[in-house]
Amino acid sequence: MALDGNTLAGPLSELFAVDVTAAVSRCAGCGQQDAVADLLVYGPDPGWVARCPGCDSVVLRIVRGPSAVWLDLHGSAALRIPL
Amino acid sequence: MTLSPGFRGRHRSQAAGLPPGQYLTTDFPVLSAGPTPRISRERWEFTIRTEHQVEHRWSWSQLQQLPVQTPTVDLHCVTKWSKLATSWRGVSLDDLFAGVDTAAEFAMVHSFGGYTTNLPVADLLDGKAWIVHTYEGADLHPEHGGPARLLVPHLYLWKSAKWVRGIELMVQNRPGFWEGVGYHDYGDPWREQRYQGD
Numbered sequence: 001m002a003l004d005g006n007t008l009a010g011p012l013s014e015l016f017a018v019d020v021t022a023a024v025s026r027c028a029g030c031g032q033q034d035a036v037a038d039l040l041v042y043g044p045d046p047g048w049v050a051r052c053p054g055c056d057s058v059v060l061r062i063v064r065g066p067s068a069v070w071l072d073l074h075g076s077a078a079l080r081i082p083l
Numbered sequence: 084m085t086l087s088p089g090f091r092g093r094h095r096s097q098a099a100g101l102p103p104g105q106y107l108t109t110d111f112p113v114l115s116a117g118p119t120p121r122i123s124r125e126r127w128e129f130t131i132r133t134e135h136q137v138e139h140r141w142s143w144s145q146l147q148q149l150p151v152q153t154p155t156v157d158l159h160c161v162t163k164w165s166k167l168a169t170s171w172r173g174v175s176l177d178d179l180f181a182g183v184d185t186a187a188e189f190a191m192v193h194s195f196g197g198y199t200t201n202l203p204v205a206d207l208l209d210g211k212a213w214i215v216h217t218y219e220g221a222d223l224h225p226e227h228g229g230p231a232r233l234l235v236p237h238l239y240l241w242k243s244a245k246w247v248r249g250i251e252l253m254v255q256n257r258p259g260f261w262e263g264v265g266y267h268d269y270g271d272p273w274r275e276q277r278y279q280g281d
């Protein structure tokens with residue numbers, strides 16, 4: 001069962017000063033643009049995985065280890081972050 | 084069966100031989116990184132592709148013609164739960180690799196739904212890994228990777244790819260889905276290799 005992208009507000013606030021769930025991501029798979037809050041989210045374990053609601057491609061991943069966070073954005077062609 | 088407090092306590096304190104940092108569970112947690120693929124046995128197929136691009140392919144019925152093995156093994160998930168003495172039915176990777184000519188040292192396991200995980204070819208051979216389709220006497224449920232999943236119980240469970248559809252043999256190592264975002268390349272629970280650098 002997928003959660004919605006608002007679930008990522010917590011894990012992303014650890015990394016960014018702005019609220020990234022309000023950002024718009026463009027899926028590298030199909031080009032669809034969605035607010036991060038509207039992505040389909042799986043997790044938290046083994047890591048957060050956010051997928052495109054259009055094509056199920058992975059748009060972003062977050063893994064929280066004991067001493068580092070890995071953030072993978074290669075499924076996101078661009079991220080528009082409102083200031 | 085009712086567990087006495089003593090029995091449970093023994094496991095919790097690791098005296099029962101759990102890997103470091105693990106706790107015992109009796110249920111079977113489901114972790115997912117995406118929607119659960121629904122693959123019929125008619126559509127299912129399994130492929131081993133060598134470093135020379137030679138493809139070996141098995142349909143569901145061809146898989147059933149290989150010798151059946153019934154491993155009973157302990158499972159260790161990187162999220163710290165362990166489940167002991169799980170029983171499975173499936174086919175040994177040794178039998179699938181019997182006719183495969185390869186010198187590749189690394190394997191990328193591919194799943195329906197796009198999941199991948201990498202491991203050394205040596206960890207798939209010599210009775211250490213299976214393609215399993217039956218769990219505790221029943222068809223493997225899609226939530227747990229049915230119709231068939233890889234079972235490599237000596238490594239953390241993320242290596243035992245659900246919904247397995249093939250193995251790509253590689254001369255050079257490459258990280259899979261979780262190995263590419265912080266998880267350990269090898270994942271030995273007894274050495275607690277959870278994250279890169281462990």
Ligand SMILES: [Zn+2]
Pocket residue numbers: 027028029030031032052053054055056057
């Ligand atoms: Zn997409």
